[in-house]
Amino acid sequence: MNTFVRNARVLRRMTVADIVQQSIYRGAWIIFMAANICVPIISLLIWRTAIANGAGLPVDEQYITTYFVLLSFVTMATSSWMTGFLADDIRLGKLSRWMVRPASLLLGFVSNNLSEKFLKAFALGPMIGVLWWIFRASMKIPAGPGRWAVFAVSVVLAAVLVFTIDILIGALAFWMDDVAALAQARLIIASVLSGSVVPLALMPDWSRTFVDYQPFRYTVSFPVEIVAGGLSGSDLLVGLGIQLAYVLGFGVIARRVWSAGIRAYSAVGA
Amino acid sequence: MNAISDVPSTQPPVIAARDLTKTYTFHQQRAGLGGALTSLVRRKYETRLAVDRISFGIERGEVVGLLGPNGAGKTTTLKMLSGLLYTTSGDLEVLGFTPSDRKHDYLRRIALVMGQKSMLWWDIPAMESLLLHKDMYGLDKDEFEHNVAELAELLDVQDLLNIQVRKVSLGERMKLELMAALVHGPEILFLDEPTIGLDVVAKARVRSFLAEVNKLRGTTILVTSHDMDDIEALCSRVMIIDHGRLQYDGSLDELVRTTRPRKLVRATYATVVDGHRLTSLDGVGAVESSGQRVSLEVDRERTGDVLEQLTRLGPLVDLDVADADVEDIMRDLFARRSTSEEAS
Numbered sequence: 034m035n036t037f038v039r040n041a042r043v044l045r046r047m048t049v050a051d052i053v054q055q056s057i058y059r060g061a062w063i064i065f066m067a068a069n070i071c072v073p074i075i076s077l078l079i080w081r082t083a084i085a086n087g088a089g090l091p092v093d094e095q096y097i098t099t100y101f102v103l104l105s106f107v108t109m110a111t112s113s114w115m116t117g118f119l120a121d122d123i124r125l126g127k128l129s130r131w132m133v134r135p136a137s138l139l140l141g142f143v144s145n146n147l148s149e150k151f152l153k154a155f156a157l158g159p160m161i162g163v164l165w166w167i168f169r170a171s172m173k174i175p176a177g178p179g180r181w182a183v184f185a186v187s188v189v190l191a192a193v194l195v196f197t198i199d200i201l202i203g204a205l206a207f208w209m210d211d212v213a214a215l216a217q218a219r220l221i222i223a224s225v226l227s228g229s230v231v232p233l234a235l236m237p238d239w240s241r242t243f244v245d246y247q248p249f250r251y252t253v254s255f256p257v258e259i260v261a262g263g264l265s266g267s268d269l270l271v272g273l274g275i276q277l278a279y280v281l282g283f284g285v286i287a288r289r290v291w292s293a294g295i296r297a298y299s300a301v302g303a
Numbered sequence: 304m305n306a307i308s309d310v311p312s313t314q315p316p317v318i319a320a321r322d323l324t325k326t327y328t329f330h331q332q333r334a335g336l337g338g339a340l341t342s343l344v345r346r347k348y349e350t351r352l353a354v355d356r357i358s359f360g361i362e363r364g365e366v367v368g369l370l371g372p373n374g375a376g377k378t379t380t381l382k383m384l385s386g387l388l389y390t391t392s393g394d395l396e397v398l399g400f401t402p403s404d405r406k407h408d409y410l411r412r413i414a415l416v417m418g419q420k421s422m423l424w425w426d427i428p429a430m431e432s433l434l435l436h437k438d439m440y441g442l443d444k445d446e447f448e449h450n451v452a453e454l455a456e457l458l459d460v461q462d463l464l465n466i467q468v469r470k471v472s473l474g475e476r477m478k479l480e481l482m483a484a485l486v487h488g489p490e491i492l493f494l495d496e497p498t499i500g501l502d503v504v505a506k507a508r509v510r511s512f513l514a515e516v517n518k519l520r521g522t523t524i525l526v527t528s529h530d531m532d533d534i535e536a537l538c539s540r541v542m543i544i545d546h547g548r549l550q551y552d553g554s555l556d557e558l559v560r561t562t563r564p565r566k567l568v569r570a571t572y573a574t575v576v577d578g579h580r581l582t583s584l585d586g587v588g589a590v591e592s593s594g595q596r597v598s599l600e601v602d603r604e605r606t607g608d609v610l611e612q613l614t615r616l617g618p619l620v621d622l623d624v625a626d627a628d629v630e631d632i633m634r635d636l637f638a639r640r641s642t643s644e645e646a647s
Contacts, residue, residue, distance in 0.1 A: 043435065046435045050435060054426045054427050129382075130420060132405065133413070133415045135408075298388065
């Protein structure tokens with residue numbers, strides 16, 4: 034059996050097992066998901082109220098509505114909770130149980146991520162559907178399939194980028210006693226710079242160049258902007274190129290940090 | 304029961320270690336707020352020598368016990384052998400591989416069971432973990448089903464395979480851990496405290512299972528344990544590690560003979576006897592006599608003569624001749640080293 038087929042089977046099996054395992058705590062899951070969708074809904078209502086009260090924004094109500102409804106989906110599709118789990122596995126020596134088995138350690142992380150997304154889709158899908166239906170009249174979405182196809186590609190790249198940054202931060206636990214503070218700092222910075230709280234279109238002009246080219250834009254905002262509007266054809270191509278470059282760049286760094294970390298691993302308590 | 308396999312001497316060892324060394328770096332921190340604040344601005348790093356230039360070879364099919372007090376370096380050695388840790392220096396080859404490379408073909412041929420760490424998914428039935436191993440180790444359906452059936456029967460866990468792992472007892476979980484570790488038929492099995500926390504019945508079951516696996520499959524087993532009964536039941540050879548150095552490598556019998564050359568004889572009589580009369584006999588060491596019981600240490604070659612004398616002491620009810628208790632030997636051995644180090 035070649036390596037690819039074996040790894041694909043292992044990934045499938047692990048993803049199923051992860052889903053089975055995570056679905057045991059269904060009550061906690063639903064509450065967690067409901068809490069997650071609250072942020073975009075509240076932001077949407079605040080910005081719509083601001084526009085209704087005559088706030089002078091560089092975008093209209095249709096853009097804001099489309100942005101936040103799509104945001105709830107993109108956030109779900111691209112988010113990852115690997116950092117904490119990975120750091121714990123390293124710090125407490127739990128990584129050992131995967132290291133002695135003949136499969137890429139990455140498979141465990143990917144399956145965890147996929148199972149998370151599967152269950153999220155299960156819980157969040159209906160919630161987003163309701164949201165879409167409520168605000169459908171105020172949304173402006175592209176008619177043709179072209180933008181949706183680019184959107185799909187960009188969401189996948191964004192998910193890989195978030196996942197890679199997660200691995201990179203989690204892997205620092207090979208050297209640091211606790212990466213929780215770092216993970217929290219990243220979360221706060223990312224929530225602003227990714228466009229999860231405030232659309233990046235509302236950022237001041239003087240910060241435009243920085244905002245447009247920093248990596249967090251490509252984890253959430255850029256895919257949303259593809260559908261919500263405001264990007265020309267050339268903007269799309271440049272954006273996708275930058276997004277791909279970030280995925281490759283962070284991938285290379287994460288791989289190097291990981292390889293160095295494995296050498297420093299002390300398998301504490303295992 | 305000793306599990307000893309016939310090993311052709313021409314075969315290269317499956318495990319070959321030369322000057323194996325491992326150091327750890329860590330920082331020290333004083334207890335309390337002062338210590339915590341000091342450590343924020345200045346940390347004192349130290350390097351600890353966990354394994355110090357040990358060399359050994361293990362032949363295919365051997366069952367070897369790795370013994371030593373806590374912190375001696377035995378688990379670190381096991382981690383290096385299984386590929387979890389990089390060596391700091393020295394040469395290490397297992398089945399022709401450098402373990403830390405963690406090549407697929409190497410990991411496919413070994414297994415590690417850690418008594419205090421579960422390899423199974425906690426919230427789902429053990430069968431899910433076994434099926435994962437089926438895919439991970441590339442087992443075909445027939446091979447997998449045969450191995451599962453064989454191991455389940457040997458371990459008597461047929462009824463446990465579809466129960467959530469967290470719902471089974473510790474002893475049952477350890478059986479399932481062993482099953483998961485052996486379902487792919489590894490050539491080498493590394494065991495770290497496999498019977499820790501188990502009751503006597505579960506321990507006996509695990510030991511007899513491991514002996515059976517060694518006998519049936521010729522699996523090489525390297526086991527660390529603080530339970531000397533594990534070692535006596537399983538190991539034809541022991542390696543004693545202390546302060547990271549290999550202090551002894553040989554058979555358990557030889558260790559007993561060299562450290563406690565005398566036999567222990569315990570006799571029980573129907574009436575009160577005076578065992579101290581035996582003190583003057585040749586080859587008799589310490590004698591304890593109390594009421595109807597007499598205990599004495601006797602030179603091996605003089606055991607027959609002394610037993611004859613014991614029968615003349617009074618009406619004999621029970622007689623027991625044994626080597627010194629391995630547990631006692633180990634305790635003395637480690638305590639002696641620790642005392643001599645403190646003195647020096």
